[in-house]
Amino acid sequence: MIETLPRNAAAPALSRLALYDALLSLRTRDEVDAFLSDLCTPAEVRAFAERWEVARLLDAGNKSYREIAAEAQASPTTVVRVARFLKEMPHQGYRLVLDRLATER
Numbered sequence: 001m002i003e004t005l006p007r008n009a010a011a012p013a014l015s016r017l018a019l020y021d022a023l024l025s026l027r028t029r030d031e032v033d034a035f036l037s038d039l040c041t042p043a044e045v046r047a048f049a050e051r052w053e054v055a056r057l058l059d060a061g062n063k064s065y066r067e068i069a070a071e072a073q074a075s076p077t078t079v080v081r082v083a084r085f086l087k088e089m090p091h092q093g094y095r096l097v098l099d100r101l102a103t104e105r
Contacts, residue, residue, distance in 0.1 A: 054082040055094045
């Protein structure tokens with residue numbers, strides 16, 4: 001019988017921090033593209049891009065959820081989920097980036 005090692009509870013958190021550091025090290029769109037292409041499946045990258053487009057369209061505030069779903073080629077469920085994260089969730093990651101990009105223009 002093979003002994004199982006106890007799972008180190010800190011390992012997932014440390015792996016997550018290492019991922020954050022890797023993302024922060026990227027300097028160009030080409031570098032981000034190369035890293036995400038290696039890290040994620042094409043479907044995962046499309047899902048990220050879809051959610052980001054939904055967030056941008058919601059932030060613009062001039063379209064219905066149905067119109068946003070059609071334009072972003074997203075499901076209505078995705079639109080509702082992103083809207084909830086924009087409005088209610090404590091992380092406010094979408095808001096942080098949307099605001100930062102708006103001030104950089």
